[in-house]
Structure formats: C-alpha cells, structure tokens
Amino acid sequence: MTDYFKQLWADLVQLCRAEPHVLATWLDKDKEKIQSCLIWLILGSSLYGASIGLWRAPLQSFYVAIKFPLLIILTTLGNAIINGMLAQLLGAKISFRQSFLAVIMSFTLIAIILGAFTPLALFLLHNLPPMGTAAASQAHALVLILHVILIAFAGIIANIHLFNLLEYICTNHLKAKQILLTWLGVNMFLGCQLSWNLRPFFGTPHLEVRFLRDDPFNGSFYEAVFHILKRLLF
Amino acid sequence: MTTDDIHTLESNNPLKDNDVTLVDTTEKESMRMETPKPEKEPYHLPKKDNDTTLVDTTEKESIRMEIPKLEKEPYHLPESASTMQLVDALLKSPESVINQIKAGQSKKTFFILLGVFVFCHVIYGLIVGSFSGDVQWYAAPIKIVGGTILSALLCYPSLYIFGCLSGANITPGQILSLLAGGLTLTSILLLGFAPVAFIFTFSIKTIAFMGVIHTLIWAVSIYFGLRYIVMGLTRMDGRKDNNLITTWCVILILTMLQMTTTLRPIIGESDTLLTHEKRFFVEHWLNVLDNEMKVK
Incomplete structure (x- = not known):
C-alpha cells in the first residue's frame, strides 16, 4: 500500500516536471498511468471546484467539487475516439489509448495547478463581501474573473507541456503544432457545451442552489452566444 | 588619378x-x-535510443524507466488485409492503402472500404435522425448514405478526367478505390465525432444550430477525406497539376452540400419523405436562418 502511494507521489512529481522524455515513457504504461492521472485529476479538480462554489454556498461548493472533475472526464471521454483518429491522421504514431492518456495527462496537470491554487482562491474568498451584502454582485463578478484567469493560466501551462510531449513523440514541430491545435479545438468545442449542460458552477446570486438547472439539456452554449451577439448587434 | x-x-x-x-x-x-572550414556541429535530436535509463532524484529508491523507441517501423499493410487492418492503415498510414491500390489490388480493397463507409454513415445517420425521431430514425441514415454515394458517383467521371488531365497514370478502377478510400476515411472520422454529435443532439433545440454543428463536423471529416484523395493522386506517377484536383475538391463539396438540400429534410421533421420544392443550398440555409431570427 505504501509503495502504491509512493508511486502515486512519484507520478505527481514527474507530471509536474513534465519532461517530455519521461512522459513519453508513460505512454507505454498507459493502463497504470491512466489510473494515476485520474486520481490526481479528481483530487485536484475537486479541491478547486469546491473553492469555485464556496462563495455562493457550502452546498454549491460540494456540487461543483463533483461537477468540475466530471466535466473534464466527460470531455476527455467524449473526444477520446476523435482525438486518437486526428493524432494518427496528423502523423503521431500513437494508439487511441496513448492519445487518450496524453490528453488526460494535460488535463491532470491543469487540475494539479488549479488544486495548488485552491488555498489562494480560498484566501481571496475570505476577503470578499459575502452573499446577501450590498456588494455581493461585485464580489460575484470578481470571483468569476479570478477563476477565469486561474483556469486560463493553468490551461496555457499544461498545453505548453503537452506540446513539448507531442513534439518529442512526433519529432516534428509542425506536426506537434497541428495535433495540439486540433485537440484544443475539439476539446473546447465539446467542453463548452458540457459546461453549459452541467451549469451552474459559480452560482448566480439570485438563483437557488442546485446540482443542475431545471432544463440542463435545453439549448446549447453556442445558441446562447449567438442570441447574446444578436441582442448586441441587431 | x-x-x-x-x-x-x-x-x-x-x-x-x-x-x-x-x-x-x-x-x-x-x-x-x-582555408580551414569552420566545422559546424551536426544538429542532434534529443537522445532517444541511447538514453535508456532515467533516475528520479526525489525518491530514495531510484526508479528506472525504459525510454521507448520512438522511431517505429513503417506500417505494412498485408496483401489480404482484414477490415480492421484497412481502417487502421487508413488512419495511421494512408500511403500503404494507396500503394495497395497502385499495385492493382483495388477490387477487394474497394468492397471492404464500401462496407466500412456504409456502416459508419449509418451509425452517424442514426444520430442525425435522433434529433427529430419518428420517420427520421430510418430516413436520415438512408438519405445520408444514399446522398453521399450519389454525390460521389456524380463527381466520379470528373475526378477521373481531372486526374488524367493533371498527369496521373491511373485506371478508372484505381480512381474509384481512391474515391471510396477518401469517403471511407470521412465516414470513420464522422464515427469518431459521433459522441460529440450525440451530446449536441440532446441539447440543441433548433434545426439551424443542429445543422451548423453537423456541417462543422462534416467539414473537418471531409477535409481529411479529400486530403487522402489528393495524396493518392500525388503518389500515382507523373502528376503535375494540383489546381485541377483542387477544383474537383470544391466541386465535390458543393455537390454534397446541394445534395443535403435536395434530400431535405435530413434533420428536421416533414410530412413527406422528400421536399419537391427546388432550391439552391445557400438560399435554403438563409431561409432557415431567417426563420430562426424571427422566432427568437
């Protein structure tokens, strides 16, 4: 058991160092590394998810701690086949499971970075005006902006490391860039929609705390964006 | 001076x-x-084969890891390849399928490709049909398979002529296998996108948006299918002109887009299986979008 935790910790350290030649070895041990990645992904993203919902209510915090890892896992699973196909078509000699592991490694790194940011997010929340006060709407906006910045930062770092790994695997800068961009596009395409289905995350102050909205499958992220743009432009 | x-x-x-x-x-x-030449150090890629061990200094017990050999052997497609081997080859090494066609083993390959094409399109068609349900459960897969085959057949003679005009040394059978390969690759990618399309099908409520999502997915898939066809023609001896093949790709895309309008409704509901009103696809799309703007 102790060996298992030691190995798990060693995996975390290797993932954070993100040395391409080390992470490339992971692709050959995909089964055990997928398990390890999933554990860290769930831990990191649950912790951070809890901090996202905490400003709204403790119950919201609990819900988001479940939904945030769920969002990442569902996005990765939903795109597993197409990501594998695109990687192979664009010249990476990796199997479907290996491309799945590469994507999950990148998401795990995001989760670990975000997990490490949790104490900072909590400290900021401690200093924000709580729900029910006059400045609540400003605080809500600040929480939103803070988390968008943190998630974007973690995403950039993780994708740089994913690019390095892809470049190492493909031994070609252009191929690695193409694969990374297509993976990013496909993951964002589905991820945006799933985050719409799984909302609320931050918890709008005047709405009741719930796990999912009454109509989680009514409408899409892109329809919402379209209607907002329509209202703005026409 | x-x-x-x-x-x-x-x-x-x-x-x-x-x-x-x-x-x-x-x-x-x-x-x-x-004159002594300045000797430049040859560029070395990061060590792969030699550097076979790596020690993690943070742990008391060093963890030895084997660095994998990244340069794998070139993909070899057996002469009598199974369906899965062919699908695998289309994704990992399309040139091996093209070489088989070039070697004159296109007949068996063609029928396998056709089978995969129909299977993948039927699955994707079912997802498209699930948006409206009822008759569309079977109408959408039939229309998608039929429409794609019809578009391909319409464009097949021009592909052969354009291929010859651009200098490719190719037979009608080979070009048919190449076309089948490109469309099969498209269908495999559509199948890969099936989970994504499935999630959108249950979330989106308007036909216009569902149409946009399916068109986007199809656009990505057909890009790789056409890339395969262009690559195939490049590998056939003596091809010189790229512009003609690019023109043909545009023709195929336009034909397929028009086919979706000719065979409508594919996504939405209708009392009849086919609409008799004739329309250009751009006009149809603008109409749908206009209705959408009025409704909201």
Whole structure:
C-alpha cells in the first residue's frame, strides 16, 4: 500500500516536471498511468471546484467539487475516439489509448495547478463581501474573473507541456503544432457545451442552489452566444 | 588619378572577386584547400535510443524507466488485409492503402472500404435522425448514405478526367478505390465525432444550430477525406497539376452540400419523405436562418 502511494507521489512529481522524455515513457504504461492521472485529476479538480462554489454556498461548493472533475472526464471521454483518429491522421504514431492518456495527462496537470491554487482562491474568498451584502454582485463578478484567469493560466501551462510531449513523440514541430491545435479545438468545442449542460458552477446570486438547472439539456452554449451577439448587434 | 581611371583599373584587375573566369582554377582550388572550414556541429535530436535509463532524484529508491523507441517501423499493410487492418492503415498510414491500390489490388480493397463507409454513415445517420425521431430514425441514415454515394458517383467521371488531365497514370478502377478510400476515411472520422454529435443532439433545440454543428463536423471529416484523395493522386506517377484536383475538391463539396438540400429534410421533421420544392443550398440555409431570427 505504501509503495502504491509512493508511486502515486512519484507520478505527481514527474507530471509536474513534465519532461517530455519521461512522459513519453508513460505512454507505454498507459493502463497504470491512466489510473494515476485520474486520481490526481479528481483530487485536484475537486479541491478547486469546491473553492469555485464556496462563495455562493457550502452546498454549491460540494456540487461543483463533483461537477468540475466530471466535466473534464466527460470531455476527455467524449473526444477520446476523435482525438486518437486526428493524432494518427496528423502523423503521431500513437494508439487511441496513448492519445487518450496524453490528453488526460494535460488535463491532470491543469487540475494539479488549479488544486495548488485552491488555498489562494480560498484566501481571496475570505476577503470578499459575502452573499446577501450590498456588494455581493461585485464580489460575484470578481470571483468569476479570478477563476477565469486561474483556469486560463493553468490551461496555457499544461498545453505548453503537452506540446513539448507531442513534439518529442512526433519529432516534428509542425506536426506537434497541428495535433495540439486540433485537440484544443475539439476539446473546447465539446467542453463548452458540457459546461453549459452541467451549469451552474459559480452560482448566480439570485438563483437557488442546485446540482443542475431545471432544463440542463435545453439549448446549447453556442445558441446562447449567438442570441447574446444578436441582442448586441441587431 | 581620376575616379574614372580607378574604375578602369578595377575592371582590368584579373583577381577581382566576381571575375571568376580570369582566376587560375588550380590556384583557386589550392586556396580553398588551405582555408580551414569552420566545422559546424551536426544538429542532434534529443537522445532517444541511447538514453535508456532515467533516475528520479526525489525518491530514495531510484526508479528506472525504459525510454521507448520512438522511431517505429513503417506500417505494412498485408496483401489480404482484414477490415480492421484497412481502417487502421487508413488512419495511421494512408500511403500503404494507396500503394495497395497502385499495385492493382483495388477490387477487394474497394468492397471492404464500401462496407466500412456504409456502416459508419449509418451509425452517424442514426444520430442525425435522433434529433427529430419518428420517420427520421430510418430516413436520415438512408438519405445520408444514399446522398453521399450519389454525390460521389456524380463527381466520379470528373475526378477521373481531372486526374488524367493533371498527369496521373491511373485506371478508372484505381480512381474509384481512391474515391471510396477518401469517403471511407470521412465516414470513420464522422464515427469518431459521433459522441460529440450525440451530446449536441440532446441539447440543441433548433434545426439551424443542429445543422451548423453537423456541417462543422462534416467539414473537418471531409477535409481529411479529400486530403487522402489528393495524396493518392500525388503518389500515382507523373502528376503535375494540383489546381485541377483542387477544383474537383470544391466541386465535390458543393455537390454534397446541394445534395443535403435536395434530400431535405435530413434533420428536421416533414410530412413527406422528400421536399419537391427546388432550391439552391445557400438560399435554403438563409431561409432557415431567417426563420430562426424571427422566432427568437
């Protein structure tokens, strides 16, 4: 058991160092590394998810701690086949499971970075005006902006490391860039929609705390964006 | 001495750098040999094969890991390849399928590709049909498979002629297999996108948006299918002109887009299986979008 935790910790350290030649070895041990990645992904993203919902209510915090890892896992699973196909078509000699592991490694790194940011997010929340006060709407906006910045930062770092790994695997800068961009596009395409289905995350102050909205499958992220743009432009 | 005199002297100078013909070649060679060349270090990729161990210094017990050999052997497609081997080859090494077609083994390959094409399109068609349900459960897969085959058949003669005009040494059978390969690759990618399309199908409520999502997915898939066809023609001996094949790709895309309008409704509901009103696809799309804007 102790060996298992030691190995798990060693995996975390290797993932954070993100040395391409080390992470490339992971692709050959995909089964055990997928398990390890999933554990860290769930831990990191649950912790951070809890901090996202905490400003709204403790119950919201609990819900988001479940939904945030769920969002990442569902996005990765939903795109597993197409990501594998695109990687192979664009010249990476990796199997479907290996491309799945590469994507999950990148998401795990995001989760670990975000997990490490949790104490900072909590400290900021401690200093924000709580729900029910006059400045609540400003605080809500600040929480939103803070988390968008943190998630974007973690995403950039993780994708740089994913690019390095892809470049190492493909031994070609252009191929690695193409694969990374297509993976990013496909993951964002589905991820945006799933985050719409799984909302609320931050918890709008005047709405009741719930796990999912009454109509989680009514409408899409892109329809919402379209209607907002329509209202703005026409 | 005037400046004109200097120019005259310079132009008469046999050792002037540019005037190579006036310099004794043996002398020049000896000069070359004497000049030491700066030896540049050859560029090395990161060590892969030699560096077989790695030690994690944070742990008391060093963890030894084997670095995998990244340069794998080229993909070899057996002569009598199974369906899965062919699908695998289309994704990992399309050139091996093209080589098989080039070698004249296109008949069996064609039928396998056709089978995969129909299977993948039927699955994706079911997801498209699930948006409206009822009749569309079976109408959408039939229309998608039929429409794609019809578009391909309409464009097949022009592909052969354009291929020949661009200089490719290719038979009608080979070009048919190449076309089937491209469309099969498209269908495999559509199948890969099936989970994504499935999630959108249950979330989106308007036909216009569902249409946009399916068109986007199809656009990505057909891009790779056409890339395969272009690659195939490049591999056939003697092709010189790319523009004709690019033109043909545009023709195929336009034909397929028009086919979706001709066979409508594919996504939405209708009392009849086919609509008799004739329309250009751009006009149809603008109409749908206009209705959408009015509704909201």
